[in-house]
Amino acid sequence: MNLRRLFSLSNITTAIMVLFLILVWVNPSVKAGVMQGLMKVGLFQPGMPEEVSPENNLAPDMAFTDGEGKTFTLSSLRGKVVFLNFWATWCPPCRAEMPSINALYERFREDKNVIFLTVDTDGNYKKASSFLKRQQYSLPLYVADSEIPRELLGRSIPTTVIINKKGQIAYRHEGAADYGNERFMSYFEKYIRK
Structure with missing residues (x-):
């Protein structure tokens, strides 16, 4: 019983x-x-501010290194729209948003006015590269080659920043978000066409 x-x-x-x-x-x-x-189902949608205030929003400079050891700075990318995502392989929200970032990248990868920087915050290029390959993501991968300014990466990952062609921070979001939806893609394209 x-x-x-x-x-x-x-x-x-x-x-x-x-x-x-x-x-x-x-x-x-x-x-x-x-x-x-x-x-x-519509949760974790990124907020999209309409206009950038031109005052005090110039992106601070920092350096990045790719898998071949090539180093460049954020300031060297002026004239392009920069989609910058800070993430780590162990971070579930980072992993959750990765397919949507890959979809955004696939849509704009041929556009010469855009550069995508996915930055492994652990600085372990080999481990992050292996993760991206296993998941079949084609995202360009970098590690920070200088200190990451607080204006770009606050206290949590994932953090995504869009820097406009003038080098200004146009968008910043902490936490997971769906960057692959049509609404965000249209918003992103607006910065590319300006």
């Missing part, structure tokens, strides 16, 4: 839910998958 009560439908359902929550809590891939699902 007690055995029947122990294996009741409600107890089994509760046990499954608890196991699912534990799995989501401890496994970054599962957590990222749940967040991707929430993005698809």
Whole structure:
């Protein structure tokens, strides 16, 4: 009789839910998958400010290095729109937004007025590159070759920054967001065409 009560439908359902929550809590891939699902239903949409205030918003300079050891600075990219994303392989929100960033990149990768910088905050190019290849993302990968200014990366990752052609911070968002939706792509294209 007690055995029947122990294996009741409600107890089994509760046990499954608890196991699912534990799995989501401890496994970054599962957590990222749940967040991707929430993005698809409209949560985690990036806010989009209309205009940039020209005062005090010049992006601070910093240096980046690619996989071949080539180093360049943010200031050397003036005249282009820069999509800058700070992330790490161990970060579930970073992993969750990566497919949408890859979709945005695929849409604008041929545009000579745009450069995409995905920056591994751990500075481990080999590990980050391996992760991108396993996930079949074609995103260009960099590591910081100087200190990352607080204006670009605050206290959390992922952080995404768009820098306009004048070198001004046009957009900054901390946390996961869906950058692959049409609304954001149109917003991004507005900066490219200016």
